[in-house]
Amino acid sequence: xxxxxxxxxxxxxxxxxxWVGYTAFADRPNRDAPNLVEALHRYRVRWxxxxxxRELRTGDVNIxxxxxxxxxxxxxxxxxxxxxxxTILGGFGAAREAVSELSFAVQASPELWELKGMVLxxxxxxxxFKFVWSMRQFNFALVLIGAAPxxxxxxxxxxxxxxxxxxxxxxRGVNTQxxxxxxxxxxxxxxxxxxxxxxxxxxxxWVVLVLYRREFRSITLRALIEPDGDRPKDDVAGDG
Numbered sequence: 001x002x003x004x005x006x007x008x009x010x011x012x013x014x015x016x017x018x019w020v021g022y023t024a025f026a027d028r029p030n031r032d033a034p035n036l037v038e039a040l041h042r043y044r045v046r047w048x049x050x051x052x053x054r055e056l057r058t059g060d061v062n063i064x065x066x067x068x069x070x071x072x073x074x075x076x077x078x079x080x081x082x083x084x085x086x087t088i089l090g091g092f093g094a095a096r097e098a099v100s101e102l103s104f105a106v107q108a109s110p111e112l113w114e115l116k117g118m119v120l121x122x123x124x125x126x127x128x129f130k131f132v133w134s135m136r137q138f139n140f141a142l143v144l145i146g147a148a149p150x151x152x153x154x155x156x157x158x159x160x161x162x163x164x165x166x167x168x169x170x171x172r173g174v175n176t177q178x179x180x181x182x183x184x185x186x187x188x189x190x191x192x193x194x195x196x197x198x199x200x201x202x203x204x205x206w207v208v209l210v211l212y213r214r215e216f217r218s219i220t221l222r223a224l225i226e227p228d229g230d231r232p233k234d235d236v237a238g239d240g
Contacts, residue, residue: 137173
């Protein structure tokens, strides 16, 4: 039991090493390697520059409204997940007995099971706060679009740098949303902790590799940063 408990605590530390370490790596600014965040930020700057040239900005508002709706969906889904986890916390005894029937599962004390449940609960609480804050940032961006200089106001004092400021705010909202989505990834990996701490550690590494590939080595990223003529024809296939 002592060995299993030690493995569980090592797995918990490993979770935060992978999660915090990858977040620090992926979100640091001024990167030489291309990534989805910076590639999309350049498109957002271009989007805001063109928004300033439009007389009607209904389409721009609708795009941001769609981003807000996606965050609202994730936030409401997270509330349901939290409600389910709170219910399950009261019935961990039955869950322990079910898992103990698995030949490859590592037995853990009731206290460790409660710790695992609380960690999973805190992961989704973190995700909820990130999605809600992302929604607020997108709402702030809507205010900026509403206050944007009109097309004919070429000499407006706030026009220089307006597109960059607004795009930066939207990018910050997207980055916050990304952190909430990463919580979902690691939350799903945490489910394996109830079965095997070493499998949980492998799952954390797998999540990091999946996130890295999608944000730094994906076909989708190449489509964003390369001219059409430079892309192979088979780039339209695959999972991106």
